[in-house]
Amino acid sequence: MSENIDPNKVWPTGLTAPEAEEIHRHLIQGTQIFGFIAVLAHLFAYIYSPWLK
Amino acid sequence: MIYGKIWLVVKPTVGIPLFLGAVAVSSFAVHYMLLTHTTWVPKFLEGGAQKMAAVAAPETTAAAPPTALVAAAPAIKSQ
Numbered sequence: 001m002s003e004n005i006d007p008n009k010v011w012p013t014g015l016t017a018p019e020a021e022e023i024h025r026h027l028i029q030g031t032q033i034f035g036f037i038a039v040l041a042h043l044f045a046y047i048y049s050p051w052l053k
Numbered sequence: 054m055i056y057g058k059i060w061l062v063v064k065p066t067v068g069i070p071l072f073l074g075a076v077a078v079s080s081f082a083v084h085y086m087l088l089t090h091t092t093w094v095p096k097f098l099e100g101g102a103q104k105m106a107a108v109a110a111p112e113t114t115a116a117a118p119p120t121a122l123v124a125a126a127p128a129i130k131s132q
Binding site: 014015019034049 | 054057058
């Protein structure tokens with residue numbers, strides 16, 4: 001499907017397809033970092049608090 | 054990155070704050086409900102205050118010296 005999209009076409013949001021993909025890449029990376037910190041925080045909470053005990 | 058093309062139809066200035074706001078609101082709601090609907094989270098966050106209060110409570114001092122004689126000291130036997 002992506003090969004059908006013209007990479008130079010400016011869409012209603014003012015972005016081209018490569019620009020949209022770049023924004024999405026950063027959003028995914030941010031989500032992964034947030035998720036990693038959250039998993040770490042929950043691990044510490046599980047170890048050091050009465051949670052689930 | 055199969056969903057990257059969403060930003061062709063949704064403005065990132067709208068979609069990204071909406072996404073981050075949804076994450077913030079939902080995680081706050083979950084933790085707030087844990088704080089208000091469980092007994093152990095507030096107790097844990099309170100720390101050792103209750104234990105220390107329980108230890109400190111029995112320390113009572115007499116307001117005045119006793120006026121009535123409760124028991125007399127045993128008499129010393131002479132040999």
